[in-house]
Amino acid sequence: MQPPATPKADLPESAPAFAVERTLGRLGKWLRLLGFDALLETECPPGGFWVCCDRGRTLLTRTRRTAETQAARAPVFIRSNDPFEQLEEVVQALGLTAVDIKPFSRCLRCNEPTEPLPREEARGAVPDYVWETQPAFSRCPCCRRVYWRGTHTARSIERIEAVLSAVR
Ligand SMILES: [Zn+2]
Known part of the structure; x- marks a missing residue:
């Protein structure tokens, strides 16, 4: 087989x-x-x-x-x-x-490492308010999904970091 x-x-x-x-x-x-x-x-x-x-x-x-x-x-x-x-x-x-840990470095859908996306290229690919407020973007080379460090995920990362510091 x-x-x-x-x-x-x-x-x-x-x-x-x-x-x-x-x-x-x-x-x-x-x-x-x-x-x-x-x-x-x-x-x-x-x-x-x-x-x-x-x-x-x-x-x-x-x-x-x-x-x-x-x-x-x-x-x-x-x-x-x-x-x-x-x-x-x-x-x-x-x-x-x-x-x-390297938060936001991998596509949640494809499991592929994401690549940095220049701000200018992110324009139009994300909602305007996101583009205006977020400093950095990355993109999955596979599905082209764009990622950024949003408020919700930042809070989640804090929780993760708390988990990590608790076991160190
Ligand atoms: Zn992907």
């Missing part, structure tokens, strides 16, 4: 990358928001998820049976139902610190 294509063939050794089980989708999005490479099982073709797990990714699971059957992959077993507490569990399990 032909193994399915993986979006990430070569992962940098230093950056933690994750394979996120389907029950942890919201955690996966939070990891992307922080800049981590997070492959979601829900976005993989059937069987593809497990192939990707073998390529240097840390498996995150909340299913005890999966944790047992996939023990050889050294999964991180997540206990909480709350995405922030789940994030705290990941941070503790991997010993992550604020140095490891």
